[in-house]
Amino acid sequence: MSNHARLRTGDQTLVREINLSVIMRRLLEHTSLSRASLAEVTGLNKSTVSSLVQELIDMSFVHETGLSFTGVGRPSMMLGLNPRAGYIVSCELGVDFISVLCANFGGEVVWRVKENTAGIQGRDEIMHHVLTLLRQAVDIGATRCPGSGGLLGVAVGVPGLIEQATGTLLFAPNLQWRDVPLRDIVSAEFGGVPVFVDNEANMAALGETLFGAAKGYNEVLYISAGVGVGGAVVRNGQLVRGTTGFASEFGHMTIDPDGALCNCGNRGCWETLVSQSAVIRLTRQAISAGRSSVLEALAGGDLNNLSIPLIVQAAVQQDAVALSVLEAAGRNLGIGIASLINAFNPDLVVLGGILSLAGQWLLPTVRAEVGWRALRWNAEATEILLAQHGFDACAMGGVATLLQAIVLEPGRYHPQNYL
Amino acid sequence: MSNHARLRTGDQTLVREINLSVIMRRLLEHTSLSRASLAEVTGLNKSTVSSLVQELIDMSFVHETGLSFTGVGRPSMMLGLNPRAGYIVSCELGVDFISVLCANFGGEVVWRVKENTAGIQGRDEIMHHVLTLLRQAVDIGATRCPGSGGLLGVAVGVPGLIEQATGTLLFAPNLQWRDVPLRDIVSAEFGGVPVFVDNEANMAALGETLFGAAKGYNEVLYISAGVGVGGAVVRNGQLVRGTTGFASEFGHMTIDPDGALCNCGNRGCWETLVSQSAVIRLTRQAISAGRSSVLEALAGGDLNNLSIPLIVQAAVQQDAVALSVLEAAGRNLGIGIASLINAFNPDLVVLGGILSLAGQWLLPTVRAEVGWRALRWNAEATEILLAQHGFDACAMGGVATLLQAIVLEPGRYHPQNYL
DNA sequence: AATTAGTTGGTTGGCACAACAAACAAAGAG
DNA sequence: CTCTTTGTTTGTTGTGCCAACCAACTAATT
Numbered sequence: 001m002s003n004h005a006r007l008r009t010g011d012q013t014l015v016r017e018i019n020l021s022v023i024m025r026r027l028l029e030h031t032s033l034s035r036a037s038l039a040e041v042t043g044l045n046k047s048t049v050s051s052l053v054q055e056l057i058d059m060s061f062v063h064e065t066g067l068s069f070t071g072v073g074r075p076s077m078m079l080g081l082n083p084r085a086g087y088i089v090s091c092e093l094g095v096d097f098i099s100v101l102c103a104n105f106g107g108e109v110v111w112r113v114k115e116n117t118a119g120i121q122g123r124d125e126i127m128h129h130v131l132t133l134l135r136q137a138v139d140i141g142a143t144r145c146p147g148s149g150g151l152l153g154v155a156v157g158v159p160g161l162i163e164q165a166t167g168t169l170l171f172a173p174n175l176q177w178r179d180v181p182l183r184d185i186v187s188a189e190f191g192g193v194p195v196f197v198d199n200e201a202n203m204a205a206l207g208e209t210l211f212g213a214a215k216g217y218n219e220v221l222y223i224s225a226g227v228g229v230g231g232a233v234v235r236n237g238q239l240v241r242g243t244t245g246f247a248s249e250f251g252h253m254t255i256d257p258d259g260a261l262c263n264c265g266n267r268g269c270w271e272t273l274v275s276q277s278a279v280i281r282l283t284r285q286a287i288s289a290g291r292s293s294v295l296e297a298l299a300g301g302d303l304n305n306l307s308i309p310l311i312v313q314a315a316v317q318q319d320a321v322a323l324s325v326l327e328a329a330g331r332n333l334g335i336g337i338a339s340l341i342n343a344f345n346p347d348l349v350v351l352g353g354i355l356s357l358a359g360q361w362l363l364p365t366v367r368a369e370v371g372w373r374a375l376r377w378n379a380e381a382t383e384i385l386l387a388q389h390g391f392d393a394c395a396m397g398g399v400a401t402l403l404q405a406i407v408l409e410p411g412r413y414h415p416q417n418y419l
Numbered sequence: 420m421s422n423h424a425r426l427r428t429g430d431q432t433l434v435r436e437i438n439l440s441v442i443m444r445r446l447l448e449h450t451s452l453s454r455a456s457l458a459e460v461t462g463l464n465k466s467t468v469s470s471l472v473q474e475l476i477d478m479s480f481v482h483e484t485g486l487s488f489t490g491v492g493r494p495s496m497m498l499g500l501n502p503r504a505g506y507i508v509s510c511e512l513g514v515d516f517i518s519v520l521c522a523n524f525g526g527e528v529v530w531r532v533k534e535n536t537a538g539i540q541g542r543d544e545i546m547h548h549v550l551t552l553l554r555q556a557v558d559i560g561a562t563r564c565p566g567s568g569g570l571l572g573v574a575v576g577v578p579g580l581i582e583q584a585t586g587t588l589l590f591a592p593n594l595q596w597r598d599v600p601l602r603d604i605v606s607a608e609f610g611g612v613p614v615f616v617d618n619e620a621n622m623a624a625l626g627e628t629l630f631g632a633a634k635g636y637n638e639v640l641y642i643s644a645g646v647g648v649g650g651a652v653v654r655n656g657q658l659v660r661g662t663t664g665f666a667s668e669f670g671h672m673t674i675d676p677d678g679a680l681c682n683c684g685n686r687g688c689w690e691t692l693v694s695q696s697a698v699i700r701l702t703r704q705a706i707s708a709g710r711s712s713v714l715e716a717l718a719g720g721d722l723n724n725l726s727i728p729l730i731v732q733a734a735v736q737q738d739a740v741a742l743s744v745l746e747a748a749g750r751n752l753g754i755g756i757a758s759l760i761n762a763f764n765p766d767l768v769v770l771g772g773i774l775s776l777a778g779q780w781l782l783p784t785v786r787a788e789v790g791w792r793a794l795r796w797n798a799e800a801t802e803i804l805l806a807q808h809g810f811d812a813c814a815m816g817g818v819a820t821l822l823q824a825i826v827l828e829p830g831r832y833h834p835q836n837y838l
Numbered sequence: 839a840a841t842t843a844g845t846t847g848g849t850t851g852g853c854a855c856a857a858c859a860a861a862c863a864a865a866g867a868g
Numbered sequence: 869c870t871c872t873t874t875g876t877t878t879g880t881t882g883t884g885c886c887a888a889c890c891a892a893c894t895a896a897t898t
Contacts, residue, residue: 009888010887010888011887011888011889012887012888012889015887034878034879035878035879036877036878036879039879046878046879046880047879047880047881049879050879050880071876071877072875072876072877073875073876073877073878074876074877074878074879075877075878076877076878076879077878077879
């Protein structure tokens with residue numbers, strides 16, 4: 001309404017784009033449909049559907065998968081998204097690792113690699129590694145996904161603030177990077193191929209929406225508790241970014257105004273209570289205070305070895321310290337989630353990140369806390385589930401990002417040989 | 420994306436609707452434009468603009484306002500929204516008052532009334548009063564806004580949860596009402612006229628976006644601190660409602676997990692710290708604790724008479740108690756707003772409700788608190804302003820709601836004589 | 839004469855609609 | 869059992885409608 005940007009006007013091109021996208025979306029949902037059923041589902045005329053489908057087949061995004069003989073009448077030619085339309089390369093640039101994978105247009109991963117970068121210093125050196133791995137993935141994609149399209153696009157997920165307009169990494173506190181024009185760098189390397197750069201939580205959230213726990217939900221809150229606490233909101237399949245693209249920084253919501261100092265400068269941020277390091281700190285404190293725990297043995301006597309997987313292992317063994325720490329974390333998670341549920345009224349909250357490994361112990365506490373803290377009407381409308389993608393969440397989200405971009409605007413992402 | 424509802428497909432009707440709306444939106448923004456400049460601004464062809472404008476003139480939403488002689492060349496016929504297209508009746512159903520106003524299509528208020536309902540008991544009796552006042556407004560509109568269209572629609576704002584699909588008031592804690600089919604009741608009374616029912620904060624926020632402080636902003640957070648704390652989010656001129664329509668209940672965000680019990684059942688809700696009653700309570704406590712204040716005199720010796728206007732009056736006189744209470748309130752407001760800024764990344768936060776009377780004292784503290792608590796990138800992108808509409812915020816928002824509905828879908832709200 | 843505003847007549851490119859051809863299952867006749 | 873008929877469903881073809889576009893035009897002014 002108040003948008004001073006040029007409002008998109010309507011013309012036949014727009015109509016065509018919309019309808020092409022509608023067909024793609026339906027095929028993504030139902031995986032296999034005939035032209036006739038597409039006409040019924042979309043409300044479009046049969047002839048229109050035929051024309052649209054033909055165009056999508058010509059672009060190789062759709063293919064005929066075979067006849068279906070169901071009951072009387074002429075059998076229907078089933079249609080589906082064409083996994084061989086091309087391949088997608090996606091990358092998570094983590095704090096101490098680089099994870100790259102290659103997937104076909106059906107979202108099936110054909111290759112993956114994860115490289116530790118803890119020893120590597122310097123932005124340029126790391127970027128060099130990233131580009132090398134991407135090149136490798138692209139080459140492998142070319143041989144393992146033969147046929148039509150070639151490379152459709154590249155996605156990069158980063159733990160930092162991204163300026164969407166330019167695909168620039170503005171600031172990544174944990175990497176200590178600033179103002180890196182990631183999109184341009186990667187795009188230049190691969191002949192101008194479409195490149196999507198986004199915050200890791202955003203990508204992971206989109207991944208869960210297309211491939212994971214959030215499939216079919218309309219208003220999804222994704223919360224990733226790991227090194228820090230990241231968040232994302234997906235509304236009707238679209239990421240919600242705010243004006244400048246930095247929305248959903250839930251980790252720095254103030255939960256306790258006089259709480260511990262956060263490295264963002266604020267006090268009592270949510271992530272000082274529920275991040276990985278907070279949980280580990282609580283555990284260490286409990287043990288140092290004299291409470292006995294199997295964790296001492298599990299950590300080999302050195303409490304610096306404590307980690308979420310170890311704590312989970314202890315919880316499995318009914319270790320009292322682990323259980324009480326997880327319960328405290330669950331309560332704190334619940335407090336924040338209740339506030340967010342009141343603010344966003346989502347139909348689903350997805351809990352991701354490394355802490356979700358302990359989901360079995362966290363979820364009941366979170367649900368209980370939300371139950372009494374959130375407004376009844378809101379709490380009743382919301383489910384709370386664990387993320388389905390673990391380590392690959394972000395990289396899979398990159399695939400989802402590209403898939404979604406193509407499904408939304410198939411005409412714009414024509415397969416063409418960029419390399 | 421994941422929306423399983425029937426996706427809207429494109430056809431010529433859609434194109435026409437879009438373009439009609441684009442024209443209306445441009446005219447709403449710029450108030451006066453020629454066909455030629457509309458063509459330039461929208462990118463549409465001159466002939467197309469002529470055709471669209473003609474259709475809008477036929478519906479009487481647009482009219483020619485006179486020739487403009489600027490420089491050489493044929494003078495242009497200026498166009499604008501036609502204030503005489505019809506009139507709008509809007510109503511705020513408050514806890515102890517009913518406020519009704521009548522405005523023309525230009526948003527100019529031609530009549531208003533506010534009735535105290537503190538003495539009136541019972542839902543039916545109050546609804547009777549509402550309908551009587553609405554009828555009066557409709558009659559007055561008919562005489563004061565003569566000409567073309569007649570009654571365009573009715574808006575009703577309520578302090579409660581509204582189910583948008585049906586226009587039903589599900590629950591209004593302060594009115595103690597449940598399940599009242601407001602839209603049907605009002606629509607039936609006025610011959611099936613379009614009726615919009617919404618939460619008061621939502622309406623007020625939309626009012627500020629169209630007529631007030633938030634004009635021209637893309638992502639607006641509206642916060643109304645009064646009896647409770649209400650909120651709303653307006654993104655690109657559209658209200659954000661969540662899945663079931665209960666989003667933006669910021670008042671019940673947990674700020675202090677072990678804080679005071681809120682009447683929602685939770686502890687330490689934001690509104691236990693920054694609502695009208697919280698501020699008054701703090702003031703009373705300070706005075707009872709022996710701090711001297713001009714408020715004792717202003718309240719006529721009875722601290723039960725304390726009110727926000729009185730506290731503001733005391734602040735004007737540099738009263739220490741009033742100033743310190745307002746500073747505390749500002750800090751608490753800032754704490755919550757900082758969290759919301761991190762979560763929504765708005766370009767504007769609007770502070771409304773009765774507490775905004777003390778804006779002069781609150782704003783500096785709020786801004787300071789936000790400055791150090793919110794993430795730098797987010798804080799820098801956000802302005803914080805006071806609402807421009809005071810008592811009429813909600814009712815004016817109702818006018819805005821209808822105006823917006825018509826601007827978005829002019830074809831759907833053809834003036835027709837409902838009565 | 840130059841310039842800007844707005845209209846007119848014709849073209850293009852979408853979708854809807856209805857008739858049609860194609861491909862099958864089921865049922866009955868030989 | 870084979871062949872034919874019937875009925876059903878799929879998908880295509882040709883026509884008409886409608887909206888925007890384009891180019892040439894008229895209109896009104898400096």
